[in-house]
Amino acid sequence: MTASTTLAFVASDRPEAQQARERLIARYGSVDVDQADVIVALGGDGFMLETLHADLSRRTPVYGMNRGSVGFLMNDYDEDDLPARIAEAGRAVIHPLQMDATTEAGQVHSGLAINEVSLLRQTRQSAKIRISIDGKVRLDELTCDGCMVATPAGSTAYNLSAHGPIIPLDARVLALTPISAFRPRRWRGALLPHEARVCFEVLEADKRPVSAVADGLEVRRVARVEVRERRDIDLVMLFDAGRSFEERVLAEQFTA
Template sequence: MRRKIAFMASHGEVAQAALTRLVARYGTVPEDEAEVIVALGGDGFMLHTLHATETSPLPVYGMNCGTVGFLMNEYSEDDLHARLEAAEEEVINPLRMTAACADGSTRDLLAINEVSLLRGGPQAAKLRISVDGKVRLEPLVCDGALVSTPAGSTAYNYSAHGPILPIGSEVLALTAVAPFRPRRWRGAILPKRAVVRFDVLEPQKRPVMAEGDGRSVRDVRWVEVRSEPTISHRILFDPGHGLEERLLREQFV
């Protein structure tokens, strides 16, 4: 079966050269005529592609032209139609971040990997954490805190010593970044349906910024994070190399 492909590529030289070769070999169609999107780049470009196509029902198959490529497949120009036909699909839901800012505005962002709060000045952040309307921790004094999806649990979350979550598990990871008080707090695993709220304490003295997949909102006063079940991202992987296998592999290196 030969599906109609819409190729997308990052601006990097390697990805652009790959785009030229693949289009010459397989052709390309506009997104609204395609049956599958093939993204060429690294994990950052894959996230960009998923955000850009979040209202599209099309699956996305990534080929690594970057560095880590956790969300990507191995790059090869051979047998692309056969690889697409054999690919296994993972469906993930993003997080929705709602942030209230010092100027009275409210920002709404989607994040596939994680939503993070980070100190915006020289002093540690001081946060109050509530889950489903109940205060669970006050104060958390730290460089930051984040909420991660299973798909994002091997990214910033893992670097901050958070847990790796199995794909398909109905949970989120809540992880502190360099906690100072309480020193021994190791974070929490929450139900996927949970609504997490961060209130910024002493915001003038200890400013805080919020990020969703690298998109920043400065001087936040509070941030709410929840899973967004109305949006589903379809990601294709070569057989035996899906997110579940990659998550397992990350724990044995």
């Protein structure tokens, strides 16, 4: 990035984010998103994901500043020397997951997930799910509240809350993590090669309905969900020098 780098400022609906956007535009100017070299996203982690999704066709690098409640994917908010910070920022390239969910009625819904694809029970009854990897059944029946496949970028989000592993960004693996597994009770999930193709089959779907979620897309009453990494899609986040995504992941593992 250079001094001539064009910036587009976008913000979440939070008042503090909107106010910050107005001040930054007054100070640095702004162009339309489709003309920008870098998008500056003001909000929390959820808004960072929204921004990356909204720009999938152009895949413009996104530099986030925290004006939300959670900011693991965001840089600290500071209005000074912004062009210099962006010029010195490191790049973190992430690859989303492709979800292809088939409903009980036979409809197929597809979506991309930057953090994770999760299956969740819809009723008071636990879900029963068969899990296959690359066409081979690895778990004939998982009784649980749900299950997910998480990217390295998403490993510190819902995956971590479900006691899944934290994954370095360049590890080239995915996390397969159960949510409140009941049977087999001691199964804690698995680390998969990033090229693995995961298939979830919902058992007793009429009695135990399950929904599938890929970031903001939810598909209810699914019968089958296939998940794979889209290595052909590069999404770029920018992080301040000395505060790379890899450093954040490492530090998170030593946080009490």
